[in-house]
Amino acid sequence: MADRKNHDQNFKNLILDYPHQALAFFAAEEASDITSAVKITPIRQEQLKERLGERFHELDVPLLVEWPDGRREALLFIVEEDTRTERFSAHRLAHYTLHLSELFDTLRVVPVVIFLYSRKAMVDGLHIKSERHSYLEFRYLSLQLDQLSARAFFESDNLVARLNLPNMQWQATDKVDVYANAIQGLLSLEPDGEKQLKYIDFVDIYSELSVEERQDYQKRYPREESKMAGLSERLRSEGMQQGMQQGMQQGMQQGMQQGRHEGIEGALRLQLNMKFGELPEWTETQLQQASDEQLTQWLARILSADSLEEVMKE
Template sequence: MDHDQNFKNLILDYPRQALELFAAAEAEALDATVQITPVRQEQLKERLGERFRELDVPLQVQWPDGRREAILFVVEEESEPGRFSLHRLAHYCLDLSELLDCDRVVPVVVFLRRGRRRERLALGGERHTYLSFHYLACVLPELSFEQYRDSPNIVARLNLPNMRHASGQRVEVYAQAVRGLTELEPHPEKQLKYLDFVDIYAGLDEAERARYQEEYREEAEKMSTFAERFRQQGMQQGEAQVLLRQMTRRFGPLPEPVRQRIETADAEQLLEWSERVLTAASAEEVLN
């Protein structure tokens, strides 16, 4: 499972909500006017043969009126605390600070699991510490499901399965995460995308899925119907695009009314038209 990619998508799709959950101590200062922009992850190489230092998602927060300096949030997801490298994170933050000429940098690490991890780096000699570095840690299993079960923050709701809860609450946790997704995300594409996210981290077994279907029957049927309808719609759109390409190659640029008929046709009609492409003399003959 590529947890890095899962969380990278989550943070890029919902940057403000991600900072509000994962970097709560610093996010309090971010008002509604701030602009949040992802910045490049790969740092310039000192030598071309070297590998890039790349973490998950740097987000630059700017105040349009200029009343405050920009802040750079460096957000990293770490599945196993034992594999976390504090030196690597510090090096990356220094690189970004130099590249973007920004001294206001907030390192944030999201841990999927509990475990021992190094929290602070101090470099110095007998008399002084010359470099002191630490980071904000969001350990998801240490957050309480009960605290976030009705949260208006979609990133929190999607991560309910990763938060602390009793084993007997797994179905309830899943239901609250799915409910949050449907209530807080209006776009069908993202609903389907993050239904997969909830499924992955909830990890319900067959018995628990059966309980969910029984105890939350109306919601379960609604999401199942929606997912199937959306997948069918995606298949129809793909078939329409294939037919459009075939007809354009055979007959040249298509009139807009022809394109519209193809794009709005159902799967059965598209199949019938696709069978005529090779024998018809014109685009109109295919459709008629």
């Protein structure tokens, strides 16, 4: 299984590539009115670190959500992937949420936490109080992926949900079907070939099919397997063609540079021969090793120099 760092990067890529669908899946309760017209802007992690200080945990994917009609304030979603419930700290998330609220001057902040593995029951917030007063009440949304039924999302038109089928709850006998429905969702909902190839890797990482399971998938879902093979071959071919074009361009540039170099060297050798006769071996060696700049300098000295040594001095 991928380590924590890879989990972070996998989910950051997923949320940044598909922010609308990510919020609709990970924060459905709050994202119901986020239409395609709503602007979602990832907030640069580096800027936040500079303002908040290194003592805070690694920031995942804070998203600034803005409605075009101006009737709603900016809504700041914090989407944090914490992998395991036992590693999560509500105090840390509350601290982070308060600083973002102050930084962006908004009270509309929605903290969302994604868990891949649930080992303990989660509380839904934090309440700081005394016997007389309540001083701080903090709540957040959480999604425990391994508590969701994969079969319930087999027909979902939300690509983020389909890609996460392997992270949901399923029977061992359903593993190949879970993988197949994730791949079907990717191929049908994502038209871009490069992103299809990118997220085939995502599904593979979290499915971890054995050799036997892979063979079973190929037999039971030949059409999808054929599409995947064709996609890989097409992108490989396009990559080869692009590489050949780049190589030809680089070769032409190098050829032009080489031709210019040989032209200067040839003109210099001719003039040296005419003025000083047959050239000694050390001169030939220096000519072959010289740069364009050196050859040009030596060429300019020929008229005034009285010897080879004077022409080719450093």
